[in-house]
Amino acid sequence: MLTPPTPPTPPTPSYGLSWASSVTLEADGDDLVLHAYACNTLRLRQPNAAQRQLVALLNRGGLHAHALCEAALRHAPGVDLARLYYLLTLAANKALLRYTVSHQGQAFASLEPLAAAFRFEPITTPQRYQLSRFACLRREGHDTVVECPLGHARLVLHDARAAGLVALLSQVRSVAELVAEQPGLDEPTVAAFISLLHNAHAAMAVNGEGSLPEDSSASLQQWAFHDLLFHSRSRAGRHDTPMGASFRWARQVRPLPAVKPPMSTQRIPLEPPQEPLNRPFIEVIEARRSQSQAGATALRLAQLSALLYHAARIKTVHEPDPAQARACTTTLRPSASGGALHALELYLTVSRCEGLAPGFYHYDPLAHALEHLAELGPAHQRLLQAACQASGTAQPPDVLITMAARFQRSSWKYQSIAYALILKDVGALYQQLYLVATALRLAPCALGGGDSDLFAQLAGTDYYAETTVGEFSVSGA
Numbered sequence: 396m397l398t399p400p401t402p403p404t405p406p407t408p409s410y411g412l413s414w415a416s417s418v419t420l421e422a423d424g425d426d427l428v429l430h431a432y433a434c435n436t437l438r439l440r441q442p443n444a445a446q447r448q449l450v451a452l453l454n455r456g457g458l459h460a461h462a463l464c465e466a467a468l469r470h471a472p473g474v475d476l477a478r479l480y481y482l483l484t485l486a487a488n489k490a491l492l493r494y495t496v497s498h499q500g501q502a503f504a505s506l507e508p509l510a511a512a513f514r515f516e517p518i519t520t521p522q523r524y525q526l527s528r529f530a531c532l533r534r535e536g537h538d539t540v541v542e543c544p545l546g547h548a549r550l551v552l553h554d555a556r557a558a559g560l561v562a563l564l565s566q567v568r569s570v571a572e573l574v575a576e577q578p579g580l581d582e583p584t585v586a587a588f589i590s591l592l593h594n595a596h597a598a599m600a601v602n603g604e605g606s607l608p609e610d611s612s613a614s615l616q617q618w619a620f621h622d623l624l625f626h627s628r629s630r631a632g633r634h635d636t637p638m639g640a641s642f643r644w645a646r647q648v649r650p651l652p653a654v655k656p657p658m659s660t661q662r663i664p665l666e667p668p669q670e671p672l673n674r675p676f677i678e679v680i681e682a683r684r685s686q687s688q689a690g691a692t693a694l695r696l697a698q699l700s701a702l703l704y705h706a707a708r709i710k711t712v713h714e715p716d717p718a719q720a721r722a723c724t725t726t727l728r729p730s731a732s733g734g735a736l737h738a739l740e741l742y743l744t745v746s747r748c749e750g751l752a753p754g755f756y757h758y759d760p761l762a763h764a765l766e767h768l769a770e771l772g773p774a775h776q777r778l779l780q781a782a783c784q785a786s787g788t789a790q791p792p793d794v795l796i797t798m799a800a801r802f803q804r805s806s807w808k809y810q811s812i813a814y815a816l817i818l819k820d821v822g823a824l825y826q827q828l829y830l831v832a833t834a835l836r837l838a839p840c841a842l843g844g845g846d847s848d849l850f851a852q853l854a855g856t857d858y859y860a861e862t863t864v865g866e867f868s869v870s871g872a
Contacts, residue, residue, distance in 0.1 A: 413456025427447070433511065529623055845865075
């Protein structure tokens, strides 16, 4: 039984309360256990009839705190009312409650907790507010939602006028000003809606100079909208999407093959290195540095072969094996990859290489061969020119290695972190290419960006299925 030491302050009566949409209810003997993904667990030990009724009423939703407790109390008149308020407080503190603002009997907007850290704090002092530059409005299923990576909750809009209020808050406004610009709404509804936005950190009160707290934060000033959103959604703590190896597409879509089918019949087999690299490992590490300027001597085909062999070839292929929890084909390569999926494909724009004609090539990591895709044309020269701009050099690299990701190779298995894992693979391959190129005494340089649309056009790939995520130049020293 719940035995609070003192009756707590009940939640605000301004909002209809219900269980958050991800809350599940289970019976464990005489106990009831409530749990929400990414939030907390609440165990009600041998709940009485009133507490059970309160749980049931929260399933249906729509009632304010006082009405909920009064309705539950009618099922067990002898129960202390404070115990019911205490149960609501516990549920609120564990981020299990959804808060809904209604207007003229219809749901207007609801606040959905996304993480255990969420705490609802109603606004009590009228102020002027503005939308955060990190807030975003999007569709999720059949809902329109407002999210912000600064907060731990999502706002679901049930009324089109709620989206209008969000749009108006691109400029600083008070509740009274919003009501004046959105006919048909009253101040209590708009004030309650602003409170929901505030609790999602999607809109905040401005100071006397009309600035948001984020405007004066040195750390937040330096975050771009998309960077902070990507960071928050690919790490646990500020969203309620499952993370990790969920295999959510396993029953609907076949996984992409570990080795991409041939792209050309014009193949150039590469000779594996005849001699092992014999520079001491620590010497290689200490000698590693970015060298963007091509040397006087051109890169040789044997050096390019050794670079690809020691950095990106397929050493072994592992077929699916349920006994090993391997649901799709994986490969072992010199460079690390999340889940051994190796979603990256290497494309080479060759401008100068002794023993290899200039052109546009794809690397076959299983056969250790190059597939000739095209002669160098004006568009390929644009790739090389972009590499020059990225490295601050006038002369193009001997070879530009473009890393393109077959995105669904990763997203078939992983949820929330699929793209983040691909970028980590890029970093691992960058380092592997750096170390091998240094051991070969070449001039390597990782580049910071490239034109993914241009690449997709040149390679004939679907931008959403395979395009570039990294570039790396290598030249003779």
